[in-house]
Amino acid sequence: EAAVTQSPRNKVTVTGGNVTLSCRQTNSHNYMYWYRQDTGHGLRLIHYSYGAGNLQIGDVPDGYKATRTTQEDFFLLLELASPSQTSLYFCASSARDWGPYEQYFGPGTRLTVL
Template identity: 75%
Template sequence: EAAVTQSPRNKVAVTGGKVTLSCNQTNNHNNMYWYRQDTGHGLRLIHYSYGAGSTEKGDIPDGYKASRPSQENFSLILELATPSQTSVYFCASAGTHSDYTFGSGTRLLVI
């Protein structure tokens, strides 16, 4: 079954540390996205990708990097984590716009 899988499901990180969130999709979709969800803000786009090797800045890219080494994998990297990056992070993939599929989310706590 086609799916978007995120890991880890939960993460506690220390301020200043490096955090990598991983996303794998078996949908064979070209487009992948990273969002964060905070109360009162809905989902906000951090980075996205049109395909292997490409990354694009979304609406709130500061403090984040992204990597798309293959069609299936898209990572979000926090080089120097800060408490303001405590959030729930969602990865999604899409081929055509009608098949936007989300992962189950990663809860990140930066202390």
């Protein structure tokens, strides 16, 4: 069974604060993704990566940085958090980026920016 873990599960910060969300997968997958989920918008892709050191820009990248340090670990950084970044964040991994290769999602991190 695929395994994707995220930490922390809940985070509260203030406007202008620094936040790092962590994701680890033990699937030996090359591809990893960061999404945010908001009511009325569904799942929106922030950044993704196909391997250590690689980073691709997603559909809603503004205000976010990401770093892939190893095949297993993918981090999402909010250096100056704003209330508009209050959301539920999911990390996912997949073996390939196209075709019938499903993405496996982590449990999510709920971020609140006051």
